[in-house]
Amino acid sequence: MRGSRKFWREERMAKCDLLVELDEPNRVYRSGEKVEGTVQVTVDADVKCSGLVLSTGWKTHGRGNVTGDKVDEVTVFSGDWVGGTKCEYRFSLTAGDWPQTYHGNFLSIDHYVEAQAKIPWAFDPKTATPFIVQATQVPSRYAAEVRVVHEKSRKPKV
Secondary structure (H helix, E strand, O other), X not given: OOOOOOOOOOOOOOOEEEEEEEOOXXXXXXXXXXXXXXXXXXXXXXXXXXXEEEEEEEEEEEOOOOOEEEEEEEEEEEEEEOOOEEEEEEEEEEOXXXXXXXXXXXXXXXXXXXXXEEOOOOOOOEEEEEEEEEOOOOOHHHHHHHHHHHHHHHOOOO
16 A cells, blocks of 8 residues: 555563462362462563452363352452562452362362453463362352252252
8 A cells, every 4th residue: 555654563462471379289178177278370461460360269171161169269469570570469259158079970070269360462371280178068049959959959850
C-alpha cells in the first residue's frame, strides 16, 4: 500500500514462573484442616502484579461433566516484582469437607492448592498442586442425598 508504513514494536512479555510447595505433601487432610506451604515466584523481567491469589478447591476429571468448587481463597501479594528475583510467600488455607478425594475408573475427584498471578494485559500464569482430603463424616447438607444414593445401590436389580 502506497504511503502507509507498518511499524512493529516488539516487546517481550515478562516470564513469571509459579511453584506451590506444601509443607506436608504426603499428608491426608481431614475436613476443615489447614493446608500450609509456600508459593515461589520467579520473574525474568520487571512485572506488575495486581494480585497473587491462592485458593483451595476441588475438581472432577475423567468421563462425564467436569465440575469443581473453590473452598478458600486469599491474596498474598500485589505490587511490582523486579526482574531476576525469586520471591516466596507463605500460605495457610482451609481444606474442603466434601467431596473427598476419589480416584475411580470413570471419574476422579482431586483437591488442589492453586496459585494465579494476575498480570495486567497479559496471560495470567497459574499452577496447582494436589493434596488428599478424607472426609471424617458426610456433611449434614449432603446427608440426605448420600442416603438416597446408598439406598438405591443396595436394592437388588431384577
